Amino acid sequence: MANNIGITDAILAIKSDAQVSVNSEDINSIIWHDDNPTNITNEQILTKQTELQTAYDAEVWKRNRQAEYPSWQDQMDMLWHSIDENAELKQKYFAFYEAIKAVKAKYPK
Amino acid sequence: MAITTLNNRSINRSDTAASGQLWTATSATASDFQAAAAGGKIGQVLSATKTDYFATTSTSLVNVTDVVVAITPAATSSKIWVTISGTIGTDATGNAYITIARDGTALISDIFDSQHTSTSYDYIFTVDYLDSPSSTSELSYTLQTKKDNGTTTINSRTGTPSDDRGQTTITVMEVLA
DSSP, X not given: OOOSSOHHHHHHHHOXXXXXXXXXXXXXXXXXXXXXXXXXXXHHHHHHHHHHHHHHHXXXXXXXXXXXXXXXXXXXXXXXXXXXXXXXXXXXXXXXXXXXXXXXXXXXX | OEEEXXXXXXXXXXXXXXXXXXXXXXSSSXXXXXXXXXXXXXEEEEEEEEOSOEEEOOSSOEEEEEEEEEEOOSSTTOEEEXXXXXXXXXXXXOOEEEEEEETTEESSOOEEEOOOSSSOEEEEEEEEEEEOOOOOSOXXXXXXXXXXXXXXXXXXXXXXXXXXXSOEEEEEEEEOO
């Protein structure tokens, strides 16, 4: 399985201010610009990378939903029209409903 | 001296032409073989292309592995035209920067690559610089990058880092004086 979590992601998860470069995702190509003051090992990095990848994979549902949700604008428009069809909701969300209604009235179709 | 008239412009030849000379107007009424102008000719062209993935968390400029070209100018009067095009990736945690460096020293101010607000994002870039190094020693031109925070990448940030995406190429040309 391909890694979505890069080596630098794993290093930053271990030490958030680490200064490193990695070429071609090769664990043996790490250049420590800060001389690795806490002596982070390759084993620690790979363990953290696996841990983060597992967490990432567990949230596939979230990414799938985010990709398919309507835009915020469309969601808000749907919400306003739902309120517009219900007198009780118009009163309950009066300020929100009237603010948008006023703009619609100012610029009619 | 043989004199011929061509379109009311005298052609004056008293000796033989040297290799590479051009027939050129030398005044409003005369012409002759003259050495070709050298200025602006491209003396040499070198390039390197990176197709794999580079990532850094450095907040100071660092050389990007393999995006480097060494060139030795033929004359101190030569200019060096450097162009780099490729892909830079950034994430939601900070801005990324690139610059062109000669022998490790940035030649231009960092070029700002704005962070994307919510997710990783790749940008295609081209950056050029006309250098006047006044040197005939070997010079090393390279792409440098850094990040405010988080990780910046050369060749793909989105998707899977283990997949190599896109390419970044540095081309260096010696422009003769």
